[in-house]
Amino acid sequence: MQGKKQHFIRPRTFIKYVELFFCFSLYPPVFKDYSCTYLPASFPGNLHLVLVLRPTSFFQRTVTDLGFRFSQEDFMLKMPVVMLSSVTDLLRYIDENQLTSEFGGTLDYCHSDWIVLRTAIESFAVMVKDIAQMLQAFGTELAETQLSEECSAVEFLLLSHTEKYRRLKVQLNEALMCRESSHFSLIDYWLLAQLTDMEMAFDGFFDKHHLKLQQYLQLLRYEHSFQEVNCFSVPKIARKHTDGSQTNSVANMLIFLIDLCLFQDEMSQAQVLILHGHQLAAGHHYAMALIVQRCNELRHQCDTLTSALNTKRNSLTQAQTLLRLLEEAQRWCDDGAYLLANQQVDKFQSKEGAQAALRDIEKFQEAAPPLLCAGVDVLFLEYESVLTPCLQAHIEKTFQKHSSVQALIQSRQNCLRKLADKHVRPIQLVVPRPENPPRAKSPLFSPKHGMWWCNINFGSNYLIISIFQPRILTVLSIVTFSQDFALNFSYSVIHVMKELIETERIYVEELLAVLLGYRAEMDNPSLAPLLPTSLRNKRDVLFGNLPDIYNFHSSVFLQDLESCLESPEAVGACFLERKEHFHLYECYCQNKPRSDSLWRQFSDCPFFQECQKKLEHKLALDSYLLKPVQRLTKYQLLLKELLKYSSGCERASELQGALEAMLDLLKSVNDSMHQIAITGYEGDLSNLGRVLMQGSFSVWISHKKGPTRVKELARFKPMQRHLFLHEHALLFCKRREEHGENADKTPSYSFKHCLKMSAVGITENVKGDVKKFEIWYSGREEVYVIQAPTLEVKIAWLNEIRKILTNQQKQLKGLNTFPSLWIKSSAKCINVNDCKNEHSSLFKVINTTNNIMHYKM
CATH class of the missing domain: 1.20.58 (Methane Monooxygenase Hydroxylase; Chain G, domain 1)
Known part of the structure; x- marks a missing residue:
């Protein structure tokens, strides 16, 4: 059976040709199945008419007629069927263009193409x-x-x-x-x-x-x-900068105002977010209701925060104005004290000289700040909204200082008026003497030096020590100390304290200038073209942890030193209390070689020149990056001076402890600088503990091999090794120095050997040289003979090694003290109580589980 399908001109109208080659006696039932079952399932449409072309032979035509007659009811139920006698009858139903030549049509049909x-x-x-x-x-x-x-x-x-x-x-x-x-x-x-x-x-x-x-x-x-924006709330801003101890300087107030400007920038971000939310809502966002709600919340919060920021800015600005006025008043008081001190006595010998001095004083008083004329109560009332206990104390201190200077000025004016009104003969100022005092004898009063008088004037806060000659007045010191302080301490202590505090203030100001003038400017968009691209992400390398050092000194240490102004003996405790904070300098100094290398690479950068020009600095940035190292050295010098003039003080031991702490810090910084130059060590050096000692030594090694021992002692040339004593290990390194124009000044150390301190023993004396000692390892399997450059260096190393071994024994025993040790000297065994020389014993502390010898106490 084969089927063919063609299109009429009208769409969705089709003609189906079916050629059935089988016994025509079976034609009706077969056609019934085909037309009723197959065609509806395979053809996309309904059948409207069936044309049946009957066979030409008589027998087949008769059988077909009978078959259709018996099945007529079925066909009428399904579709109409028309019986055609000849091919020409098809032309009445189907156009000849739709029929092939077999059916009398003109359609060109190829079955394979179909x-x-x-x-x-x-x-x-x-x-x-x-x-x-x-x-x-x-x-x-x-x-x-x-x-x-x-x-x-x-x-x-x-x-x-x-x-x-x-x-x-x-x-x-x-x-x-x-x-x-x-x-x-x-x-x-x-x-x-x-x-x-x-x-x-x-x-x-x-x-x-x-x-x-x-x-x-x-x-x-x-x-x-x-x-992110919602985290900035009114309580946070309200709590910001409420610490009264930090509102005692104009610089701190300026920092607070800068912080408020940063808050204002964050507020602008909130405004941008609100605008973005409205844009999303205008774009018919499916969460438009939620976005509009968020925008309303942000707008309300922005209004509240803006009000809080304005209030805070006004109060900070008012407090800054008050602090500036107080600083001007204190500066005027200092200038007045120096004016009185610098007036020369020889000019008072004449009436004209006395009158000129009076005019100078009166002119100076006319330039007094208006703040000093208002009074304490008026200031308290005017600045009531911004007053804190710290500011209140600052105001009272300023007016007390003004009263002291004013009393000195009035005293000088009265004296000068008397000299100007009644000037008969030159008057020499003489210090009042107590009744029947014993005449002090001193080389200062010898004829060789001439005649001198000493005049001491006390104000409530001022001490002026003056030395008079017949023709000149010299002022040794003008400081703001109490009378008790002046009586208890010498001028030298006063001078050192003044230098310590003044240099600390200058140091803090210089650090702030570097951080604001250089480090912060690296984020300034206007200077971005001047900054090399390779330098933009290396700010932490160039400046190290300088911000942490500044925060410590400006917020903590400077206030501590100022609190010791009238009690210099407390300076030692101040240094000891903050001893751990000074370890910030170790990190800074360890980063200093990297910083110097980076500076040498970019020192000619226009960015640094522009920053130096803005700051009006005469020196380049590298000079200021050296300030922390110089300051660390300055502390121990000042502490030495204080200790020198405070030897009889009750708290001199604290000053001595502070000095030792600073010297230890300098040593630790120096040791850490050498430690970072170690190369070739496979591991983390920080796991070995802190560096306690480091130095160069001559080393001989002997190794125990079976019953014999291979020695590399005096008959061989010693090896030069640089030793690093850590808390948990002893490193042997070889010092290497590069030479040439571009060589680094800091030497490097090639790692050679490591000894764990848990398996180390020492022999403190070696025959033949008092500067030698032995370090032996694992029950004398390895023995290192160490020759120190001096006996003092040897003793210092032995003391540190002894401390390490003692601490190990305490940890093993779980006690604070040893039971009692047998100490083996280089010649014989003796008891520790009989040993008079602390450097003539073999000191060994180890555990028996390590197969190492025990010495009992």
């Missing part, structure tokens, strides 16, 4: 079905996708969905390319229409899904920004 076309149509139908299934599966995947709360996950999901959509669109476009093929007129219209409808529905669905994902991602980002 098969090819039919195969292409069926393949296209299968492809359309597959595409429909893929689209349905992809749509199900999109509908069931769980949305994450992470922006990165949503971005990845958006990209992956877009990529899958693009691949499906490529397949759809390839399927629709058949529109332009030569056989398009033969392909079923309904398949193309179905494919086009699927494409339109798929595009619409994905566009909605893509928009939803984009809006969801926008919402996540908006919520993240909202949470």
